[in-house]
Amino acid sequence: MNKFLRTLIPTDIAKGLSVTGKHFGQVFFTANRRKVPFHIVGEYPEVPAKVQPRYRGRLTLLKDEQGEIKCVCCLACEKICPTQVITIEKGKMEGRKMPFPVRYDFEMERCIFCEFCVESCGFDSIILNHQFELAAYNREDFSLGTKGTAQNMFELSPVGKYSVAED
Amino acid sequence: MFKNEEMEINLGPQHPSTHGVLRVKLRLDGETVTHCRPMIGYLHRGVEKICENQSFFQGQVWTDRMDYCSAVANNLGWAEANEKLLGITVPRRAQYIRTLLNEFNRIASHLIWLGTHAMDIGALTVFLYAFREREDVLDINEAFCGSRLTTTAFRIGGLREDLPPGFEKMVRKFLAKFSDCLDEYEALLTENRIWKKRTIGVAKLSAEDAIALGVTGPMLRAAGVAYDIRKAFPYAAYAEMDFEVPTRTEADTYARYEVRMAEMRQSARIIQQCMDGMPEGPVMAKLPKILRSEVNEVYHATESPKGEIGYYLVGEKGSLNPYRFHVRAPGFINLQSLPKMAEGGLIADVVAAIGSLDIVLGEIDR
Ligand code: SF4
Numbered sequence: 001m002n003k004f005l006r007t008l009i010p011t012d013i014a015k016g017l018s019v020t021g022k023h024f025g026q027v028f029f030t031a032n033r034r035k036v037p038f039h040i041v042g043e044y045p046e047v048p049a050k051v052q053p054r055y056r057g058r059l060t061l062l063k064d065e066q067g068e069i070k071c072v073c074c075l076a077c078e079k080i081c082p083t084q085v086i087t088i089e090k091g092k093m094e095g096r097k098m099p100f101p102v103r104y105d106f107e108m109e110r111c112i113f114c115e116f117c118v119e120s121c122g123f124d125s126i127i128l129n130h131q132f133e134l135a136a137y138n139r140e141d142f143s144l145g146t147k148g149t150a151q152n153m154f155e156l157s158p159v160g161k162y163s164v165a166e167d
Numbered sequence: 168m169f170k171n172e173e174m175e176i177n178l179g180p181q182h183p184s185t186h187g188v189l190r191v192k193l194r195l196d197g198e199t200v201t202h203c204r205p206m207i208g209y210l211h212r213g214v215e216k217i218c219e220n221q222s223f224f225q226g227q228v229w230t231d232r233m234d235y236c237s238a239v240a241n242n243l244g245w246a247e248a249n250e251k252l253l254g255i256t257v258p259r260r261a262q263y264i265r266t267l268l269n270e271f272n273r274i275a276s277h278l279i280w281l282g283t284h285a286m287d288i289g290a291l292t293v294f295l296y297a298f299r300e301r302e303d304v305l306d307i308n309e310a311f312c313g314s315r316l317t318t319t320a321f322r323i324g325g326l327r328e329d330l331p332p333g334f335e336k337m338v339r340k341f342l343a344k345f346s347d348c349l350d351e352y353e354a355l356l357t358e359n360r361i362w363k364k365r366t367i368g369v370a371k372l373s374a375e376d377a378i379a380l381g382v383t384g385p386m387l388r389a390a391g392v393a394y395d396i397r398k399a400f401p402y403a404a405y406a407e408m409d410f411e412v413p414t415r416t417e418a419d420t421y422a423r424y425e426v427r428m429a430e431m432r433q434s435a436r437i438i439q440q441c442m443d444g445m446p447e448g449p450v451m452a453k454l455p456k457i458l459r460s461e462v463n464e465v466y467h468a469t470e471s472p473k474g475e476i477g478y479y480l481v482g483e484k485g486s487l488n489p490y491r492f493h494v495r496a497p498g499f500i501n502l503q504s505l506p507k508m509a510e511g512g513l514i515a516d517v518v519a520a521i522g523s524l525d526i527v528l529g530e531i532d533r
């Protein structure tokens with residue numbers, strides 16, 4: 001009898017539905033309850049998505065305690081970049097012994113977020129931050145530099161306000 | 168009154184079941200395929216040539232973008248081929264971590280295959296469940312190297328960083344539930360009559376044909392040939408691992424499904440062993456400041472989820488970048504067997520054949 005039952009297609013359908021039904025039931029009866037271990041979806045735009053500490057986002061220039069750019073223009077990052085998206089122009093600033101980047105251009109549209117630049121920098125003057133929403137409407141918005149207010153490399157990108165939790 | 172004419176049609180390049188931009192030229196007699204030729208090249212970027220113009224260190228980012236479903240396995244092959252060329256020995260802890268991540272990558276790649284292949288044939292539910300587990304693997308990738316898909320996970324000479332804190336907990340959590348998840352997929356498919364009807368005896372490829380065409384990976388093992396580079400020519404830490412090479416003899420789509428499911432269980436076993444026997448020590452070898460090649464020529468093959476991926480590098484002694492770089496992409500060579508499998512069958516079975524090949528066009532066209 002059992003053997004006969006297993007030759008019927010409805011048996012297969014019932015078996016498949018039992019797996020689906022189990023999961024549906026689990027989620028249905030615990031909906032709206034936070035911290036249930038098998039809930040795997042998040043409420044993304046309302047609640048910022050969490051990324052791992054090592055996440056590779058957009059390139060950011062760092063400043064030291066005096067508020068000066070840490071970069072000393074050794075050009076290691078420019079050389080190692082596989083897509084050649086960093087352009088640095090060396091210059092002098094008064095009251096500073098080390099060279100100072102007059103221009104530090106970063107073309108984000110061609111960056112592949114490999115973190116080779118951060119790895120090669122011996123002065124810890126750049127990092128990749130945790131932003132992943134980097135889309136923009138205009139092509140110019142992808143060219144970041146040290147100057148300008150909206151598009152510079154010290155602050156977070158204005159578009160990606162959902163990728164970083166404010167706390 | 169009735170004309171008997173053959174009809175020529177194109178399957179792809181934008182057909183959802185050709186897994187990317189593969190175009191298959193089919194000649195049909197009614198519903199029977201009499202002639203089948205895969206047309207490739209829509210995703211060609213010239214990865215080999217680009218790598219020839221970049222330093223050994225930089226080349227790795229292009230290997231991510233060949234087979235984007237198994238980026239870690241590609242990184243491993245690239246790193247090991249370069250280490251051979253440059254004469255570097257990798258510390259043991261780094262070898263273990265590489266093995267661990269490589270096996271996670273195998274699971275992720277097979278899960279993609281399972282989801283998309285089942286969806287092509289008509290079982291939609293498995294897709295959602297398979298991607299749920301794949302998400303956990305991608306999170307592990309992200310925790311280790313900061314990126315989910317294009318990992319750039321390894322460096323020539325070892326690893327960039329050690330395992331992050333909390334990594335072991337993530338891995339153990341995944342391992343604890345993964346076997347149950349595999350049981351769930353099998354409950355949905357293995358005994359399902361529709362699935363069996365669609366796969367058993369479909370797209371056969373005998374062992375002789377497979378060997379003659381150079382087919383490797385699960386395709387070959389489903390034909391009964393127990394050839395796995397992890398066992399035959401152990402690399403990374405595979406010599407110290409205890410695992411089996413699953414084989415089947417039926418050589419049809421169902422056998423390939425069974426082989427890949429069994430492989431995922433073996434991968435989980437290897438991960439368990441890596442985690443338990445993880446040695447202490449450094450993760451990076453001492454490297455010269457500028458990498459220059461030591462020998463002239465290297466071919467290094469590793470077992471990627473799709474088959475044998477081989478990197479052939481020619482470097483003049485003392486040069487900074489490879490003089491010639493070639494990839495033996497498993498997908499490219501496995502795809503050659505499509506006419507053998509599809510000709511004489513029904514047009515609906517071409518989709519099953521393409522699905523069981525597990526191709527990624529980024530790797531075929533390079
Ligand atoms: S992350 Fe990679 S591609 Fe982007 S700027 Fe740095 S080195 Fe260049």
Ligand code: SF4
Nearest residue numbers: 071072074075077121
């Ligand atoms: S490697 Fe660091 S210090 Fe050198 S130019 Fe780049 S950012 Fe500046």
